[in-house]
Amino acid sequence: xxxxxxxxxxxxxxxxxxxxxxxxxxxxxxxxxxxxxxxxxxxxxxxxxxxxxxxxxxxxxxxxxxxxxxxxxxxxxxxxxxxxxxxxxxxxxxxxxxxxxxxxxxxxxxxxxxxxxxxxxxxxxxxxxxxxxxxxxxxxxxxxxxxxxxxxxxxxxxxxxxxxxxxxxxxxxxxxxxxxxxxxxxxxxxxxxxxxxxxxxxxxxxxxxxxxxxxxxxxxxxxxxxxxxxxxxxxxxxxxxxxxxxxxxxxxxxxxxxxxxxxxxxxxxxxxxxxxxxxxxxxxxxxxxx
Amino acid sequence: xxxxxxxxxxxxxxxxxxxxxxxxxxxxxxxxxxxxxxxxxxxxxxxxxxxxxxxxxxxxxxxxxxxxxxxxxxxxxxxxxxxxxxxxxxxxxxxxxxxxxxxxxxxxxxxxxxxxxxxxxxxxxxxxxxxxxxxxxxxxxxxxxxxxxxxxxxxxxxxxxxxxxxxxxxxxxxxxxxxxxxxxxxxxxxxxxxxxxxxxxxxxxxxxxxxxxxxxxxxxxxxxxxxxxxxxxxxxxxxxxxxxxxxxxxxxxxxxxxxxxxxxxxxxxxxxxxxxxxxxxxxxxxxxxxxxxxxxxxxxxxxxxxxxxxxxxxxxxxxxxxxxxxxxxxxxxxxxxxxxxxxxxxxxxxxxxxxxxxxxxxxxxxx
Numbered sequence: 001x002x003x004x005x006x007x008x009x010x011x012x013x014x015x016x017x018x019x020x021x022x023x024x025x026x027x028x029x030x031x032x033x034x035x036x037x038x039x040x041x042x043x044x045x046x047x048x049x050x051x052x053x054x055x056x057x058x059x060x061x062x063x064x065x066x067x068x069x070x071x072x073x074x075x076x077x078x079x080x081x082x083x084x085x086x087x088x089x090x091x092x093x094x095x096x097x098x099x100x101x102x103x104x105x106x107x108x109x110x111x112x113x114x115x116x117x118x119x120x121x122x123x124x125x126x127x128x129x130x131x132x133x134x135x136x137x138x139x140x141x142x143x144x145x146x147x148x149x150x151x152x153x154x155x156x157x158x159x160x161x162x163x164x165x166x167x168x169x170x171x172x173x174x175x176x177x178x179x180x181x182x183x184x185x186x187x188x189x190x191x192x193x194x195x196x197x198x199x200x201x202x203x204x205x206x207x208x209x210x211x212x213x214x215x216x217x218x219x220x221x222x223x224x225x226x227x228x229x230x231x232x233x234x235x236x237x238x239x240x241x242x243x244x245x246x247x248x249x250x251x252x253x254x255x256x257x258x259x260x261x262x263x264x265x266x267x268x269x270x271x272x273x274x275x276x277x278x279x280x281x282x283x284x285x286x287x288x289x290x
Numbered sequence: 291x292x293x294x295x296x297x298x299x300x301x302x303x304x305x306x307x308x309x310x311x312x313x314x315x316x317x318x319x320x321x322x323x324x325x326x327x328x329x330x331x332x333x334x335x336x337x338x339x340x341x342x343x344x345x346x347x348x349x350x351x352x353x354x355x356x357x358x359x360x361x362x363x364x365x366x367x368x369x370x371x372x373x374x375x376x377x378x379x380x381x382x383x384x385x386x387x388x389x390x391x392x393x394x395x396x397x398x399x400x401x402x403x404x405x406x407x408x409x410x411x412x413x414x415x416x417x418x419x420x421x422x423x424x425x426x427x428x429x430x431x432x433x434x435x436x437x438x439x440x441x442x443x444x445x446x447x448x449x450x451x452x453x454x455x456x457x458x459x460x461x462x463x464x465x466x467x468x469x470x471x472x473x474x475x476x477x478x479x480x481x482x483x484x485x486x487x488x489x490x491x492x493x494x495x496x497x498x499x500x501x502x503x504x505x506x507x508x509x510x511x512x513x514x515x516x517x518x519x520x521x522x523x524x525x526x527x528x529x530x531x532x533x534x535x536x537x538x539x540x541x542x543x544x545x546x547x548x549x550x551x552x553x554x555x556x557x558x559x560x561x562x563x564x565x566x567x568x569x570x571x572x573x574x575x576x577x578x579x580x581x582x583x584x585x586x587x588x589x590x591x592x593x594x595x596x597x598x599x600x601x602x603x604x605x606x607x608x609x610x611x612x613x614x615x616x617x618x619x620x621x622x623x624x625x626x627x628x629x630x631x632x633x634x635x636x637x638x639x640x641x642x643x644x645x646x647x648x649x650x651x652x653x654x655x656x657x
Contacts, residue, residue: 052498055656074500082498087491092305093298104294105499128305144495 003030005152005183006051011060013046020046022207023060028185033178035198036187043207044187045085048156052082078106081145085156091130095121095140098129099147106148119143119173135166142173153177155186159193171196191276203283210283215276222282223274228252231268232259249273291501295509300516312478314521317471318528325460325533336383336414338362339373346393355425377408378451384418402442409447410536419443452622464529465616466589469609471521473583476555477562477576480510484563485572497653511556518552519545538623547619550636551612557643558608564651583609611635
């Protein structure tokens with residue numbers, strides 16, 4: 001059995017009459033990237049902030065490193081790193097100064113130089129954070145979570161609002177952190193991000209977890225069947241066929257042969273395998289809004 | 291963590307032009323405007339009391355010469371005791387005494403007269419004596435046909451009795467401007483700063499670290515205390531150099547006053563920043579404290595100008611304690627024992643606001 005660093009059991013939270021979390025449960029195992037994915041307002045940030053000790057829960061149990069969050073937060077804080085979804089840093093401090101300042105809050109400290117290098121911040125180490133671009137600032141915000149060399153990281157939508165290049169850059173860094181052995185609880189509303197990074201995914205919508213599993217498991221279970229899209233010239237007329245595949249594409253050559261036998265000229269073929277997007281649509285009945 | 295946080299807070303402050311403006315430049319603007327208009331530094335006309343104990347044509351000619359010269363504002367028909375009292379109160383800059391037997395000893399070959407001056411302003415004595423010698427030399431050439439005028443001018447200092455009532459406006463206002471500066475640091479800097487950090491999400495981020503709320507508060511307090519010293523050096527320095535105010539500096543007392551003053555307003559600011567959740571509401575709350583304190587306390591004008599009822603309110607304001615104790619120390623040179631009650635007043639404000647703030651301050655709305 002894997003060691004769980006985070007255990008959430010039947011967590012409930014309401015804001016006034018709105019039930020933000022309707023009793024969710026999941027575990028984050030040591031060494032994995034666990035991703036909560038869902039649309040805005042699904043309850044991802046609320047979940048994270050309750051685990052981080054920033055919000056109070058209405059019901060349920062949460063343990064981090066085996067400690068109850070409400071009672072043991074002061075013992076938990078030194079071992080976690082938190083990147084919140086929103087929030088600026090001290091604008092009149094330089095990149096390096098921000099890291100030194102945050103490091104000074106901890107007894108156990110990682111090497112600032114190493115963090116600067118790892119997060120590609122070395123060249124802008126002496127820039128005021130005020131002057132950073134969106135991607136640079138986001139890298140710095142993630143870098144601040146590493147100053148205490150934490151075992152467990154919380155990254156709340158680490159790439160939201162970034163351009164595709166910056167996003168890929170940060171993905172690489174998050175993968176490197178997993179390689180180092182860090183456990184990461186990440187939220188996103190980008191399916192691609194979840195598929196690329198997550199060992200396991202929890203799909204959350206309207207305060208409920210609809211399913212948890214590896215990306216492959218979820219796709220097999222809920223992705224639906226692969227489809228084949230064919231455009232042909234039949235009797236001098238262009239026609240389109242959509243065919244559901246049973247064996248995720250293995251029967252495709254056979255289908256094409258049958259067209260050939262009938263003397264139909266095939267102009268274009270596309271096989272569409274299901275992805276997390278399909279899983280999401282099939283589970284929630286709607287597309288993931290951005 | 292506290293040491294680093296304090297150092298970085300000071301760094302951030304010094305890099306923030308707007309913060310520097312409100313806490314240093316803005317009070318200095320007031321210094322230049324008020325001391326420039328109401329201070330006496332602009333006109334350079336010394337007031338000199340003439341005490342004439344002798345008579346005769348030479349004496350008359352000297353007096354006429356002084357009147358024509360127009361360099362001094364002359365006060366005549368005054369006896370020495372009265373003149374001395376005026377110097378002690380800072381109302382007259384110097385006294386010129388033409389003693390009995392002045393004329394006769396002059397013809398006998400050598401006369402002397404005495405210039406009494408305010409000890410805190412030696413340069414005035416030199417101006418009076420050199421002007422007088424110049425004048426005497428002219429008269430001697432013209433009237434007596436002598437090449438040298440055998441007069442010896444003796445200088446004698448009078449210790450000015452220092453009191454706040456007798457102080458020049460510049461001396462009166464500069465402690466007020468310094469009070470304004472410390473108020474701005476605590477109220478705008480700390481009181482406005484905390485809600486800004488809350489809005490930026492910095493407090494949430496800090497809440498996820500082991501940083502304690504006490505350390506967060508103390509970093510502001512230390513920042514204000516240290517920067518208060520810097521503000522004082524600049525504002526008192528400009529008062530002394532540009533407006534020629536002669537302050538009595540008791541270094542240790544002054545440091546204690548400034549640190550307590552800085553901490554008083556930092557603590558009040560922290561309380562405001564704990565109550566106001568948004569910077570817009572903090573701004574309003576800051577102004578509710580800042581402007582009444584500026585105008586109800588004797589920052590610009592003496593408390594005696596305030597209506598009695600308002601004076602009762604004024605008397606318990608932290609700004610009144612601070613400006614009062616600064617004036618006592620800088621203008622009169624009061625001893626530590628004499629300023630101790632005022633320091634206690636500041637201490638009470640610190641204690642009260644800090645205790646309240648410690649109950650009210652939250653990192654986030656829920657925690």
